[in-house]
Amino acid sequence: MSESRVNTVVVVGRDLDLWLSACVLKTALHRSGVSVTAVELPTHLHASDVYATLPAMEALHNLLRIEEAEMLASTRSVFSLGQNFIAHGTGQAYFHAYGAYGAAINTKPFFPHWLRARELGANVSFEDFSLTAATAKHGRMLIPDRATESYGRTDYAYHLPAIDYVRFLKRLAQQRGVTTYQSTTAKLTQDPLTEDISAVTLDDERHIGGHLFIDATGPEALLIGATLKVPRESWSGHSPVDRVIVASSNAFASIPPYAEVRAHANGWVGLYPSRSCTQVIQAYSSDICTANDALDSATTISRLALRDAFNRTCAPGIRSRAWERNCVAIGGAACTFDPVHSVDVHAVHLGLVHLLSLFPAGEHVCAAERAEFNRVTRQAFERLRDFQSAHYLLNRYEPSAFWSRAREITASTELAHKIATFRARGEMPLYEHETFSLDSWLAQFIGQGEVPETHDPTADCTPPDVLKAELKSILRFIKDKVLEQTPHDAYLKRLQA
Known part of the structure; x- marks a missing residue:
């Protein structure tokens, strides 16, 4: 980059990757005097597309100062408390809830106590101790209060009809002062000395120059891939x-x-x-x-x-470097995922958060920032991939060519270690830059039928009669709290009132 200070950001792309990037960067950087320009390419969305988010999206909306009720009404979106996984034609099912499973017993973690209770003959599923799962399955919206907060984490995500949500973000970006252009193509000009991108040329031959360019073009990766030739690594295995x-x-x-x-x-x-x-x-x-x-x-x-x-x-894979020269790939240009667990929107979120934490102050420190961005985003994306891979590797669905192949896919070293450690003693090592919480990993492993051989011996310090009473107390609390909650439909109507 030729300037000592980065004060012009050009985002080239389409759909959510483009407009969420433009909104976040403009909102976060406008007080620093950084201008944001969006070059919108033709949409790849279809009428049936949906953005199913993870709970972190609610926090991002708060940072963007988005009024939740307005967003839900404008996009006709709804809340989501998790995902229910079932095997068609069988009784096998489990719920991945966006919240805690169980509460501490004698100040010690719940999960080892649940394992010990099983050994003592208790026949209550792990899922039954999730307030979030129970509320969801009763069709209600979970509204936290002091009691639920002391019990454990509760959270929610959204189902966002894609076309409506992108339209909402575009309008927000324009209201915030993002300069916008539309073009069917984006031709890039590179500095002959540095090979940095210097400008993007639109259909009408206008040149849009900038200091930092964001590739939000999705899997096509028109900037970082087609222009800067950064290779892509396949995750098909x-x-x-x-x-x-x-x-x-x-x-x-x-x-x-x-x-x-x-x-x-x-x-x-x-x-x-x-x-x-x-x-x-x-x-x-x-x-x-x-x-x-x-x-x-x-x-x-x-x-x-x-x-x-x-x-x-669907071609899961990762760009070997998400930040190359003065170009940062966000979303599908940096990494694409299997659709299970709906992590694509969260990947855009992760890229933007890490970019803002490492936003270049000048050309002389960019090399270190690039290296750190590439390190942390790769690790974050790999941990997302591992959570998805575990769903396939551990499946015990009825034999078929698809699910038999799923059980044979490649496990990363980190995922293999997770599985082995969990099977041995019920412990779940979490790595740096994990997205999914311990509760989510436990819900998936237990839901797929994995039961550890042993448990943390500290749970043995709780007398059996005390353990039984504690479990009954938790179940009573969940039942009472679920009955207090407002039906989801009624809660949505209340927001519109």
Whole structure:
């Protein structure tokens, strides 16, 4: 970069990656005198696309000073307390709740006590001790109070109809003062001496110059990949999915506050309710199942009349460097994921948070900042990938070509260590830059049928009668609290009042 100070940021891209980046950067940097320009390329969204978020999105909205009620009404979005995973045609199911499982007993962690209770003959599932899961399955919105906060973490995410949400973000960016241009193409000019990007040329031959360029063009990676030639590493060995069909159906009469992922012989179908419709995702492997068969499966398994179906490639992978020269890749340009667990929006969020923490003060310190950004984003993305891989590796669904292949995908060294340690003694090592909490990992492992051989011996210090009484007390608390909560539909109507 030729200037001693970075005061002009140009974001080139489309859809959520573009407009969330523009909103965040403008909101965070405007007091520093940094201008933000957005160059919008044609959308890749379809009518059936949905952004299912993780709970961190609510905090990001707060930082952006987004009024939640206004956003929900404008986009016809809803709350989500987690994801319900079920195996079609069997009784196998578990709920990944966005909240705590159990409460401390004698100031010691709950999970070893639950394992000991099982050894003593208790027949209560781990999931039954999740206030968030119980509330979701009763169709209610969990509103925290002092009692729930002392019990443990409760959180929520959103189901955001993609086209409506992008329109909302674009309007917000323009209101905040982001300069916007539209173009069908983006031609990049590089400095002949430094090879930094110096400008982007629009259809009408206007040149938009800047100091820092954000590649928000999605998997095409037009800046960091096509122009700067940063290679991409495939993660196909970590996922059995290579194709995704998105479709939609009518909205549910009563909208559940969670997503549901239904495993079947040819892959899985995800149902993501909103107020405008129900978005449906069918994930599958193209050498096991044809597109027509996949769509038939989605219709059968969802038990919905589907419309607006669109088939797209799913190619999980990571850019070897997300920050190259004066270009930072955000979202799909930096990393793409399997659709299970809905981590794509969170990956955009992670990239922006790390960029802001390392935003260059001048050209002389950029090398160190680039190196650190590339290190932490890679680690964060790899931990997201591992959580997704665990879903496939540990599955005990009925035998089929898809799920048998899923059990044979590659586990990273870190994930293999997690699995081995958990199986041995019920401990879950968490690494730097993990997104998913210990509760989420436990919910997934236990939900997939993994039960440790032993437990932390400190749980043995609790007498059996005390342990039994504590577990009953927790279950009573959950039951009472669930009955106090407002139905999800009523809570949404209340926000609009």
